[in-house]
Amino acid sequence: MVAQRESALNRPLSGLERRLLNDFQDGLPLSPAPFAEMAETLDVSEAAVLKALSGLQNQGLISRVGPVFRPNRVGASTLAAMGVPEGRLEEVAALVSAYEEVNHNYEREHELNLWFVATAPDRERLDQVLAEIERRTGIEVIDLPMVEDYFINLGFPLQWA
Amino acid sequence: MGMSFTDERDPLDLALVREVQDGLPLSHRPYAEIGARLGMAEQEVIRRLRALTESGDIRRLGVVVRHRELGYRANAMVVWDIPDERAGELGSLIGRQPFVNLCYRRPRRPPKWPYNLFCMIHGRTREGVLANLEELIERCGLCDIPHRVLFSRRRFKQRGARYGAAKQASAQTREGLPLQPNERYADRTDR
Numbered sequence: 529m530v531a532q533r534e535s536a537l538n539r540p541l542s543g544l545e546r547r548l549l550n551d552f553q554d555g556l557p558l559s560p561a562p563f564a565e566m567a568e569t570l571d572v573s574e575a576a577v578l579k580a581l582s583g584l585q586n587q588g589l590i591s592r593v594g595p596v597f598r599p600n601r602v603g604a605s606t607l608a609a610m611g612v613p614e615g616r617l618e619e620v621a622a623l624v625s626a627y628e629e630v631n632h633n634y635e636r637e638h639e640l641n642l643w644f645v646a647t648a649p650d651r652e653r654l655d656q657v658l659a660e661i662e663r664r665t666g667i668e669v670i671d672l673p674m675v676e677d678y679f680i681n682l683g684f685p686l687q688w689a
Numbered sequence: 690m691g692m693s694f695t696d697e698r699d700p701l702d703l704a705l706v707r708e709v710q711d712g713l714p715l716s717h718r719p720y721a722e723i724g725a726r727l728g729m730a731e732q733e734v735i736r737r738l739r740a741l742t743e744s745g746d747i748r749r750l751g752v753v754v755r756h757r758e759l760g761y762r763a764n765a766m767v768v769w770d771i772p773d774e775r776a777g778e779l780g781s782l783i784g785r786q787p788f789v790n791l792c793y794r795r796p797r798r799p800p801k802w803p804y805n806l807f808c809m810i811h812g813r814t815r816e817g818v819l820a821n822l823e824e825l826i827e828r829c830g831l832c833d834i835p836h837r838v839l840f841s842r843r844r845f846k847q848r849g850a851r852y853g854a855a856k857q858a859s860a861q862t863r864e865g866l867p868l869q870p871n872e873r874y875a876d877r878t879d880r
Contacts, residue, residue: 560735597710597747599793624846633846634842634845637840640802647852670802675793676780
């Protein structure tokens with residue numbers, strides 16, 4: 529499955545796909561037929577836009593078309609870090625990933641080597657999840673909730689080198 | 690940080706958030722479809738989404754790309770130990786740089802974790818990310834600020850945030866991959 533997702537880039541992206549990926553990370557029209565409106569901008573049919581977006585989604589190149597919420601404005605979220613002994617990393621990572629509340633989980637190059645983001649309807653549930661992970665693994669979970677958001681850019685600029 | 694959305698907002702907004710958190714249907718009238726699931730008129734869905742966008746609760750509305758799959762495989766979390774009184778000024782400056790993807794202030798947790806500012810730099814290669822970092826240090830005058838670069842090794846899980854369990858159709862991610870076993874998520878990256 530991973531191999532399938534990795535191979536998606538081995539084919540060249542079409543001009544339409546590139547524009548969809550690059551130019552529509554924000555500003556999806558809030559009108560009854562937003563994809564028809566996008567199609568008009570792109571000078572293609574609505575069916576072509578829908579087909580291209582479905583294709584990109586099925587190949588895992590886009591995760592969705594929809595809103596990105598500002599952290600901690602809707603629900604509560606945090607970044608958490610753990611220093612996991614090398615031999616236990618896969619086991620602990622699997623335990624962490626299994627939580628519905630965990631949306632990102634990465635191994636990183638540091639003594640604190642497992643980093644995950646957890647999101648829940650409220651802080652109380654978040655605390656429960658972190659405490660439970662700590663208890664089940666016996667490894668301290670360092671809780672690093674966002675204090676302030678300085679990010680200005682919208683979307684992710686892509687370059688087609 | 691204030692109260693969270695879920696504590697004080699309109700329950701209909703919350704229901705709407707839960708309905709759209711995994712993405713809009715790719716169809717002719719997506720807002721009407723969302724509305725039909727909630728018993729809400731299409732215009733009401735649009736009005737509420739517009740209000741959430743205007744208030745900043747929705748940061749953007751559109752195509753959410755998966756950077757790693759698009760070839761941006763070098764992913765660095767760069768962390769800084771910035772004097773508290775300069776965190777706002779430097780955070781805003783760093784957050785405005787074109788190749789920086791996120792910039793957050795977080796608490797320090799001494800002695801294990803002395804860093805209070807986090808930013809993400811994604812690039813096609815490790816060398817490219819490090820070159821961007823050099824440029825960032827130069828441009829923002831950060832050469833005296835202690836920092837660490839934490840490249841990612843393996844991704845165990847990545848998907849959009851869920852703000853409630855309302856829409857759990859099955860134990861599947863939106864990408865259609867099973868949540869477990871974990872090996873299916875792990876993909877070697879960076880090196």
